[in-house]
Amino acid sequence: MSSESVCNRMWHCLIPVWQGGKEIVQKGLPHIQLAPTWQLLLLGDGSLTRHLQLLTGERTEVDLIDMSEIGIDSDGAPKEIQLLARPRVRRQVWLRTVSGQRLAYATSWWTANHINEYLQKKNLPVWENLTNQRIEFYRDVQGIHYGKSVALELAFGQTGPFWGRHYLFWHQGQPLTLIYEVFSPYLRKYIGSELTYSPD
Template sequence: MTATFTPKNSLAWHALNPLWQGAEDAVQKGLPHSKLAPAWQILLLGDGSPTRHLQLLTGEPTEVDVIDMSLVGEDTDGAPQQIVAVPGPRLRRQVWLRTASGQRLAYATSWWEASHVDEYLQNKSLPIWASLARLRTELYRDVQGIYCGDSVALESAFQESGPFWGRHYLFWHRGKPLTLIYEVFSPYLTKYLGRDSIKP
C-alpha cells in the first residue's frame, strides 16, 4: 500500500483509554502473573522485534498496511511524554500489522524526525524491523510504559473485544533516540499465547 503525506494532525491516532498503566519500573521488574501471563510479558516487556515475534507465532510473514503519514511538526501530538526525545519537526506514521492472510494482529503509531524518516524507512510498506534490518541498523528498544485499556476504534478494527494491552518505547541508534513507537496488540493473539491475564 502506498503511503501519502497528509496535512498536520489530519488523522487522530488510536491511544488506549487506560484502565491500568505501568511506567518503566513496572517494565523492568515485570508484572505479577495474575495481572499479565508470562508469554504476554515476553511479547510486551521484552526488547525483541514484535514483527518477528508475530511471524514466529503465526507461521506467516508479518505485513504492514500504512494508514497514515502525517506531518505533526513540533506538536507533541498527544503522544507519551518521551516524544520530546525525538527531534522536531516530526512525522507520525500509523500502521496495522497483520498476517499475509489478512488477520490484524497489532496497531502501531511511530513518531520520527521528519528530515530523517526516508533514510530509515526507504520502503514505507515494510515493517520497521524489516526496513532497519535491511540497513543493518544497530538498535536498542527501550520499553518505557505498558497499558491495559479500551478503544472503540481498535475494537472495531480488530473485531475483538477489549480491553487491550499496549506499550510504548524508544528506539535508540548510535546513542540517540531514533523514533518513539506506541503499539497495541489484538486479543486474537490468545490463540498463540494463551490467556493474557486477569483483567485489571
C-alpha cells in the same frame, strides 16, 4: 499521566484502565495480572515483527494507514516524544498476517529530517527497514498500557480492553523513533489468555 495527555483522535490510543512505567517494565507484572507469555511479547526487547511471524507461521506485513507531518506538536503522544527533534512525522500501521488477520496496531513518531533515511520502504515494518540496512538499534520499553478503544474494537473485531506498550529505538546513542503498539486479543490463539486483572 491523564487520559487527555495520552489520547489524540488522530491516532488510536488507549483510554487507560491501568498503566505502568519504566519500573514496572523492568520488574515485570504478577502473573495473575498478565500471563508470562504476554509479558515476553509486551516487555521483551526483541522484534515484534519476528515474534509474530514465529507465532503465526506467516509473514508479518503492514498496511500503512497514515503518514502525517505534525510539526512541533506533541500529538498526544507519550512524554518521550520530547526526546525527538522537531519537526516530526507520525506514521500509523496495522501489523497483519499475509492472510489478512490483524494482530497489532502501531503508531510511530520520527524526526521529519530522518524518516526517509530509515524508512526507505514505507510498506515494510520498521524492524525490517532497519535490519535490511544493517542499522544497529536498541529497543527501550518505556511503558505498558491496559485500556479501551472503540476504534480498535471495530478494527480488530475483538472486544477490549487491550494491552499495549510504548518504547524508544536508540541508534548511536540518539533516539531514533518512539513507537506505541496495541495488541489484538486474537493473539490468544497462539499464546493463551492474558489473565488480565485490574488493580484498584
